[in-house]
Amino acid sequence: MNAVESTVSEWSGVEIGPHDRGGTEFTLDGREFGHVHGERLVDIPFTKRIRDVLIDEERAEKHHVVPDSGWVSSHVRSEEDVAGAIWLLRLSYLYHLTVLRTQGRRPVSDTVDIDAELSELDVSEPIHEAFTD
Template identity: 45%
Template sequence: MTDIVTTVSSWPGVSVAPHRFGGREFTVGGREFGHDHGTRQVDLPLTKRVRDVLVAEGATDSHHLFPESGWVSYYLDGGSESGALRLLRIAYLHHVASLKRRATKRGESLGPLDAVDVAAELDALDPSDDLRDAFGPVPA
């Protein structure tokens, strides 16, 4: 988990703090985009549409307690951190895209998040067409 926390905390605008159910919570723009449960699992809030695609593709599982929500649970199974990092990056970009769309409508700046090119970052993850469609409009 050290690598995950180090990597995620280096992303623009990310804060890491203790989570109310243990582990660490990752936030951007004041919104949680994931938390860990020690070295066992990572939980991430997504839209149901994005969740459905990722679960169907076998990238993650529905949330262990709330399977009908947009939340997903990714089990680390002995150190499979690359899958967790990819999902955290997807959740991060999804949240940043939402924040950017809202800020654009209001004519506001997001500080360091203004420099995040969501479209290019998403392309770098090589998403399936289904995931790209589920992501919705992607601001630069």
């Protein structure tokens, strides 16, 4: 298990399994919030709105296969890149948790304080707004 997988596996409610196109998939209450291909590439789903902000802020790249989707890719080449990939995955985890709560579903990770975590991640105002709209 690589550093990204090891960290994400410790988050409340996260399930880890094989991804259908190779690699390891992370899910929360049955919803995929990202996957890794080996140790060098992380793919993460967002809304296009959040994706656009992440790309503008140079925190992610357009997805390597479906660049016009909401998905982003993060290449892991250094320890700094590991931290960036984990940051993106945590953001996706929190977004998917927000969606589940909005739908009235209460996943195992229901005790997570999303606002506090967004503050800790030091997200920009446009990203924070995407969570509250």
